[in-house]
Amino acid sequence: MAEKYPVLEGAEPFYFEGNEIGILVSHGFxxxxxxxxxxxxAYAKEGYTVCGPRLKGHGTHHEEMETTTYQDWINSVEEGYQRLKERCSTIFVTGLSMGGTLTLYMAEKYPEIKGIIPINAAIEIPDMAAAANLEDVRFLDAIGSDIKNPEVKELAYEKTPVKSLGEITVLMSMVKADLGKINCPALIFVSKEDHVVPPSNSQDIYNSIKSGAKELVTMENSYHVATLDNDQELIIQRTLQFLQRSLETSSFQG
Structure with a gap:
């Protein structure tokens, strides 16, 4: 049976076969x-095995997203994690925005995860919580493409389903409540100026997790979608250093 909404060009999941160190990569809401x-x-080029799942209901049409739940998004990431576990002995997780929320969720649920790199992760967005309660409104304007670099555009929905705002709000509060369970190394990126997720979220994450090795890196030159913005290279370089450091200081015998 043909899909009602085909996957948009550029929104396909990706997987790069590499060594036995895996990196699970999650996109956002x-x-x-x-x-x-x-x-x-960039991580695959360094030899790592990388899995970037497409979250259910994403990369197709906002009407399909409207039919999915936060549990569907968790399942999408967990499927990617299981795929990496089949061939990797060590796994790191990174994600942008809600992908960062899911990164935190994974660290809460799977203590064997070696380290996490949340990027402008969301644990509380009052505006979204308020919008989720709107009645007689099905879709709101887009939240995508909050990027400082004028030459770059994010492949994101032009509309945001109100029902989905309710789903992400539940996910955020659930993840926020369990931040104290996280004790793996954490490299947290936050944009100084972000028009989607209040930057205070990242400070709250930093303060709440129990990780002995944790660092908060402020990005001066990017808005919310920092992975496509002016600080992309900074994220890549600092993450590669973090991976190396985490592997060296652990009992990992590669």
Missing amino acids: TGSTQSMRPLGE
Whole structure:
């Protein structure tokens, strides 16, 4: 049976076979794998095995997203995690925006994860929580493509389903409540100026997790979709250093 909504060009899931160190890469709410692909390709170039799943209901049409739940999005990421586990002995997780929320969720649920790199992760967005309660409104304007660089556009939905705002709000509060369970190394990126997720979210994450090795890196030159913005190279370089450091200081015998 043909899909009602085909996957948009550039929004396909990606997988790069590499060594036995895996990196799970998650895109954000209403976005697509396009926002994380440059990072995935950079990590694959260094020899890592990289999996970038397409979250259910994303990268197709906002009407399909409207039919999905936060559990569907968790399942999409967990499927990617299981795929990496089949061939990798060590796994790191990174994600942008809601992908960062899902990154935190994975660290809460799977303590064997070696380290996390949340990027402008969301744990509380009052505007979204308020909008989720709107009645007689099905879709709101887009939240995608909050990018400082005028030459770059994010492949994201032109409309945001109100029902989906309710789903992400539940996911955020659930993840926020369990942040104290996280104790793996964490490299947290936050844009100084972000028009989607209040930057205070990242400080709250930093303060709440129990990780002995944790660092908060402020990005001066990017808005919300920092992975496609002016600080893309900074994210890649600092993440590669973080991976190396985490592997060296652990009992990992590669």
